[in-house]
Amino acid sequence: MAAKQVTLTFDNGPTPHVTDRILEILDRAGIKTTFFVIGQRLDDAAAADLMRAAHTAGHWIGNHTFTHSVALGDRTDRDYALREIEDTQQRIGSLTRPEKLFRPYGNDGLIGRHLLSRAALDHLLAERYTTITWNSVPGDWKDADGWVETAMAQVRGQDWSVMVIHDIEAGCLARLPELIQRVTDLGATFEQTIPRSVILTEAGRTVSMSPDLMAD
DSSP states (O other): OOOOEEEEEEEEEOOTTTHHHHHHHHHHHTOOOEEEEOGGGGGSHHHHHHHHHHHHTTOEEEEOOSSOSSOGGGSOOHHHHHHHHHHHHHHHGGGSOTTOEEOOOOTTTOOSTTSBOHHHHHHHHHTTOEEEOOSBOOOTTTOTTTHHHHHHHHHHTSSEEEEEEEOSTTSSGGGHHHHHHHHHHTTOEEOSSOOGGGEEEETTEESSOOGGGBOO
C-alpha cells in the first residue's frame, strides 16, 4: 500500500515570534510548505521580513486575502474581491509563485458557497491564479488539546491530506514537532506539492471548481 502523503500549509500569518519559530522547526525536519499570508499583516515590517525569510528558506508564499474578515461569497461586489486579492498580491510582490497561489477565506475552515463570488472567480481566472482549498482542518487555533489527534485521524483517513494549520499566536506552534513526529512514525511523507483535488482554478481554467463553492 502506498504511503500517505501530507502537505502542510500555514494560514493567517506572518506572526513575529511565531512564524520564525515554525520556520526553525520545519528546517530541522527538512519540510517545505506553503505560507498563505494575510495582506494587512505585511504592513508590519517584522511580518514582511518573516515572509521573505520563509521564501528564502524554500517555502512557497500564497495569498490568503487582505483582511481575512468577510468571505468573498458573503460580499459579492467586484471591488471587494479585487481589493482582497490584489492588495495582498501587491505586497507579496516578487516573492509570488509563477502560478500565483490564492486561498480563499473559509470562515473556520468551512467549504461552501461562501468561498467565492462570481466576480472573484472571474478575476482569479482572468489573472491566472491557482486557487487552493484544503481537505484537513484539525482546528489548532480552537482545540489546543485535541487538534493533533484530529489531524492524525484525517491523515489516516485519506491518501493525501492538504492540512491547514496556523502560524498565529493561538495556532500550531507548541505541538508542531509532535505532529511532525507522529506523521513520520505513521510512515507518511511530507510533500510541498499541492494535489489537483484541492485546486479550484489553474492557469485561467477551472480544475475542480463546483457551483457549490460560489455564491452567485
